[in-house]
Amino acid sequence: MIPVLTLDGPSGVGKGTVASIVAQKLNWHQLDSGAIYRAFAIAAMDCSIGMDNLDGLLELASKLDLEFKSNSEHAPLSVYLDGVDITTKLRTEKTATIASKYAQLAPLRKVLIIKQKQFQKPPGLVADGRDMGTVVFPDAPFKVFLTADSEERARRRLKQLQVDGNTGNISHTLAKVRKRDERDKNRAHSPLKPAKDALIIDTTNLTIDEVISKVMAIIEV
Numbered sequence: 617m618i619p620v621l622t623l624d625g626p627s628g629v630g631k632g633t634v635a636s637i638v639a640q641k642l643n644w645h646q647l648d649s650g651a652i653y654r655a656f657a658i659a660a661m662d663c664s665i666g667m668d669n670l671d672g673l674l675e676l677a678s679k680l681d682l683e684f685k686s687n688s689e690h691a692p693l694s695v696y697l698d699g700v701d702i703t704t705k706l707r708t709e710k711t712a713t714i715a716s717k718y719a720q721l722a723p724l725r726k727v728l729i730i731k732q733k734q735f736q737k738p739p740g741l742v743a744d745g746r747d748m749g750t751v752v753f754p755d756a757p758f759k760v761f762l763t764a765d766s767e768e769r770a771r772r773r774l775k776q777l778q779v780d781g782n783t784g785n786i787s788h789t790l791a792k793v794r795k796r797d798e799r800d801k802n803r804a805h806s807p808l809k810p811a812k813d814a815l816i817i818d819t820t821n822l823t824i825d826e827v828i829s830k831v832m833a834i835i836e837v
């Protein structure tokens with residue numbers, strides 16, 4: 617059985633940063649499942665396929681040509697859709713909001729989950745998202761759920777947007793983060809929630825290094 621560490625939690629909690637550092641330390645593969653939903657949202661927008669055209673969305677999802685490339689240590693993975701680098705567009709709050717809307721559709725999730733499971737390769741996988749521990753990798757031996765106050769998450773999210781060259785202000789970002797969390801938590805299928813066997817870490821007052829130590833501790837026992 618190839619080991620999987622699942623890292624779930626709301627937007628802006630720092631899952632991506634923790635996932636890439638832990639994956640590097642363990643020398644395991646990494647799955648940024650949010651990037652799959654975001655890339656799908658970009659593809660659907662590019663083809664003007666709306667939420668009401670489920671057949672069109674499913675066909676698009678089954679053909680989604682995605683590639684993840686790592687360029688430097690600890691940097692987020694670059695994402696290519698049909699051979700085109702979409703990394704900057706992928707990280708905008710607009711793309712995230714649209715991804716969260718499409719992510720409510722159960723049949724679409726089913727197709728995208730097949731792609732996510734393919735990331736489970738030796739020697740191991742670090743997978744971050746909303747339903748990694750509950751739905752996609754329910755048998756994972758290591759499960760973590762990260763939380764933090766929404767104000768702190770909005771601050772982190774804004775910082776990340778600025779690093780990526782995008783703009784935003786704190787009140788707008790906070791409103792977006794809260795709205796997206798509500799939708800992700802309250803949807804009927806695979807809602808954002810901790811797996812019963814997940815270690816819950818409140819990161820509000822923790823540094824990244826402290827979070828990493830807590831996550832590594834469950835793997836190194």
Ligand code: DC
Binds near residue numbers: 649651746
């Ligand atoms: O993790 P992220 O912010 O990149 O995710 C963008 C959106 O994609 C998120 O608001 C909801 C959806 N998503 C999901 O439904 N399930 C996942 N496992 C990951 C993301």
